[in-house]
Amino acid sequence: DGGITQSPKYLFRKEGQNVTLSCEQNLNHDAMYWYRQDPGQGLRLIYYSQIVNDFQKGDIAEGYSVSREKKESFPLTVTSAQKNPTAFYLCASSIEGTGNSPLHFGNGTRLTVT
Amino acid sequence: DAKTTQPPSMDCAEGRAANLPCNHSTISGNEYVYWYRQIHSQGPQYIIHGLKNNETNEMASLIITEDRKSSTLILPHATLRDTAVYYCIVRVAGGDGLTFGKGTHLIIQP
Numbered sequence: 448d449g450g451i452t453q454s455p456k457y458l459f460r461k462e463g464q465n466v467t468l469s470c471e472q473n474l475n476h477d478a479m480y481w482y483r484q485d486p487g488q489g490l491r492l493i494y495y496s497q498i499v500n501d502f503q504k505g506d507i508a509e510g511y512s513v514s515r516e517k518k519e520s521f522p523l524t525v526t527s528a529q530k531n532p533t534a535f536y537l538c539a540s541s542i543e544g545t546g547n548s549p550l551h552f553g554n555g556t557r558l559t560v561t
Numbered sequence: 562d563a564k565t566t567q568p569p570s571m572d573c574a575e576g577r578a579a580n581l582p583c584n585h586s587t588i589s590g591n592e593y594v595y596w597y598r599q600i601h602s603q604g605p606q607y608i609i610h611g612l613k614n615n616e617t618n619e620m621a622s623l624i625i626t627e628d629r630k631s632s633t634l635i636l637p638h639a640t641l642r643d644t645a646v647y648y649c650i651v652r653v654a655g656g657d658g659l660t661f662g663k664g665t666h667l668i669i670q671p
Contacts, residue, residue, distance in 0.1 A: 451604075480658050489648065489661030490605070497657075505658060537604050546593045546652045547612075550659055552604030 450474070451553035453538050458558045460532075468523045468556045470538035476551075478544035479521035483507060484535040484555075496521055497544035525558065532560045565649045570666040579636040581665055583649030586630045593652045594625060595659060596634045598645040598667075605648065605661075608634065644669045 482490040492505030496515040510529025539550040566584040573579040597605040648664040
C-alpha cells in the first residue's frame with residue numbers, strides 16, 4: 448500500500464534538545480516537503496527538496512535542518528535554536544516539483560516541547 | 562504565488578451540493594488552482610486541481626471562471642464526513658510547494 452509515513456504520531460521533548468522527525472514515502476516521488484501547522488492556522492513551508500541531495504529553504508527554515516540522502520526519506524531535525532518548536536509537523540511528496548504535480552501528505556507528527 | 566480569498570465558514574445540508582467559492586484575482590497565466598481539505602489532526606487531503614478548464618473527478622468538480630479570477634469547488638452530494646477545512650491554493654508552474662491560507666470551515670448539517 449503506497450503512501451507517506453510519518454513517525455511517531457506524538458513526540459515529547461525537553462527544551463534544549465534536538466529532535467528528528469521521520470518521513471518516508473514509497474510512491475517513488477522526486478519531491479518532498481516539510482510543513483508546520485500551528486493551532487487554527489494554515490500550513491507554512493519549512494524546507495523542500497526536488498531531488499536527492501538537494502533541498503531549499505521555505506518560508507520558516509530558521510531553527511530547522513533537513514537531509515535528502517535517499518529518494519524515499521526526508522528527515523527533519525528541530526534544533527534547540529527553534530524558538531517555538533511545539534507544533535503539528537506535516538510531510539508531503541509529489542511526483543515532481545512542478546505546478547501540475549499534486550502534493551500528497553502524511554498524517555503528521557505532533558511535537559510538544561516543554 | 563497569488564493570494565486567495567475564501568469565506569471563513571459555510572454550512573450545507575447533508576445530501577445537497579456544497580459549493581465553495583474562492584477568489585484569486587491576481588492569478589497569473591501559469592498558476593494552477595488547487596483544492597485540499599483537512600480534517601482535524603490529519604494531513605491535508607488532495608481533492609482536485611486545474612489550470613483553465615473545468616475539472617471533475619470522483620470526489621468533486623472544479624469550476625474556473627473564464628477570466629480565471631475565481632473558482633468554485635462543488636461536492637455534489639455532501640455527507641457528514643465532508644465536514645472539514647477546505648483550502649483553495651494557487652501554485653506557480655515551477656512550484657516550490659503550496660501556500661496555505663486559513664481556508665473555509667465547511668460544516669455539513671444532518
